Amino acid sequence: MNEISASIALIVVLFALLGGGVWVGLTLAGVAWFGMEFFSSRAAGDAMAMTIWGSSSSWTLTALPLFIWMGEILYRTNLSENLFRSLAPWVNRLPGRLLHTNVLGCTIFASVCGSSAATCVTVGRMNLPELRRRGYPDAQIIGSLGGPATLGLLIPPSIILIVYGVAAETSIAKLFIAGVVPGLLLALLFSGWIAGWALLHPERVPDSAEGHLPLMGKLRESRQLIPVVLLILGVVASIYSGVATATESAAIGVIGAFLLSAWQKTLSWKSFRDSLLGATRLYCMIALILAGAAFMTLSMGYIGLPRQLAEFVGGLHLSPGMLIVALALFYIVLGCFLDGISTIVLTMGVVLPIIQAAGIDPIWFGIFLVITVETAQITPPVGFNLFVLQSMTGKEITYLARVCAPYFGLMALLLVVLWHFPALATWLPGHM
Template identity: 80%
Template sequence: MSEIAVSVTLVIVLFALLGGSVWVGLTLCGVALFGMEMFSSRPAGDAMAMTIWGSSSSWTLTALPLFVWMGEILYRTNLSESMFRGLAPWVNALPGRLLHTNVIGCTIFASVSGSSAATCATVGKMNIPELRKRGYPDEQIIGSLGGPATLGLLIPPSIILIVYGVAAEASIAKLFMAGVLPGLLLAGLFSGWLMLWALRNPDKVPKADDSLTFKQKLWESRHLIPVVVLIASVVASIYTGVATATEAAAIGVVGAFILSASQGALNWQTFRDSLLGATRLYCMIALILAGAAFLTLSMGYIGLPRQLAEFVGSLNLSPAMLILALGLFYIVIGCFLDGISTIVLTMGVVLPIIQAAGIDPIWFGIFLVITVETAQITPPVGFNLFVLQSMTGKQITYIARVCAPYFLLMVAALVLLWFFPGLATWLPSQM
């Protein structure tokens, strides 16, 4: 059979299993098993056992459950309330005023969470009631939370960057460093949009709270000290080479426990809930990664990645056209699959193509994650949309509409990343 016929057959099997509500991880294993049995002479049983065991016992993957656990611990603290109290006095003078607490709060929490949905839920639980109480319009409250919450996927430590690093066999420490500047760029674009909106609609922005002196602002900023210290400890330990990504994750867990204990939020119930929550999430991700590893092996024996890479190469696409095509592909597929599934489903085919085109896998990882970020606020499967719906009671279509400007800002960030690749490659090159 030709590579096109094999590809179509495997895609049909894939969507048949997904349509039957089979778990994504088991679906990947099923497609891989079907492919090896039908299109390869290699026995599938022992290959599946060795591949799943090898992918599950990877030392690199150890960082993932630790960062997930750190986020679960902090989710159960008063971190969001402390951030609001520390940030609010400083943003009152900006156009848009307290709406910027959503952007800055999401940026900060993204640095200690690694999850977009956790960032959205945690910051939203505190900020939505506070901003509504002060009279800010719902459309800007929700939009300025849904868009910036996607930074949880990009700013280190990022769960999805770890997944990409494992799938692409790229340095996770370098990926973490590569995500810093693009993450700050996106945060700046989000705040810039809020300022522009506020200048065009001054009547919709409530009056500023009572002004504080500089000394009083500094005093309120003390609430930010614990989280800033935790972020600095995790990121600096990686950047300086003192710790690997896994060791930095352990530092983050210990720091999260200390922060939780200092706030009086650490007890047996929160410890148990955080551990079980992290275990459930990690088991889901690990199953997907194991299935993806077996699917990658299966396609390798079939020869599909090589054949597809040769086919794409025969089209003589320039790197710019290839990136444009992949960007559109990931935006479309992201409307139906979550970010982790998107990456592990496609990496076995896409990675040889970008390597053949001479594209830096570290740069491509950041490009890919920003593209996947857009899927968090695009229907029908946008996790941030579901989180915001549960917290606000608004319709999915309404939430998607108010988040649309932030989708366009992320597309603008992708364009900037193409023309200024140093945004993603400069910091890793300093390691």
């Protein structure tokens, strides 16, 4: 009975603070302090200080600001300006032609920055006007940007995978490698959808303005993009080969980004300062959320909520498949109101004991969870990618949600495939 009253009180306090506009990190810490102070015998102040310091000084977490900084540096190079011109020759003969530049551009830039909103802005800033100028339908342009931009959450190095790894105490290097195959498979599904639409509506695909280029001509057009791709492959390869840890590979990525920026003559005192300040701001926001979540996890442990909930779910005798379906629906609904990082850190303390009791691999679950959170990026009312698209296009949220709906369906399809073929996410990490 005490656990039930504690649960109700904590939920009321949580939504009151969130509804009042309090930052998510401070809300989590506040709810945790309230629960520990009134529903446990442990001194809240001492526990809060020790937990927040312990979570903030974690060596594993060091990879996060470094990968964010790498993305900030590359964001300020000529990458976005050269993206469309570099990719267009490679997709010109595919069904759907230049619409595939959205998918490829998002896949490449997702590997750079790890943020779906930043991916959407950067790729869209260049591709939207170009594709419109060439006569492609607006619905296909926007949909093929909004859906693939969510790849920023899955393809390594991914900020949200680092957050999950820290919250679930799981290997970040293995999570990165686990995200490679599902991320590329999702990109192929997106391109397949565009090709299928183009084959059904050939009259709506404009004729190509560019002639066919030989291989050397394509490489010449892509000369600004190739070093970025090589840097990304180098970072991922250093993790997979065991040459470097996730943190060390992040440091390699930062050094490589600086060298690339210097080579492209975009490295200046202003770009250095702006990249450092941008990375610091974003990391401080995430670190505050993680610190609050760590304290909330400890508080709920003292109250006994995770154990009680795990026993309750266990008493329902759900099969692992039904449990995954229930969790997918739960995260999709929750993602309609909270951003992905907040969603994960808010629920990990409760959900992790449940999936462990069900015998579900935490590496596999991390990939499943990130794909589920991706779907929420294009789901109203609080789909962050929808807001980004609205600011760029001026379209209504309902229209944007409708044109992105096929990509939501493709992500749901990938979840089903991932459940039936878990080796897609677990085979590579198992061979590290």
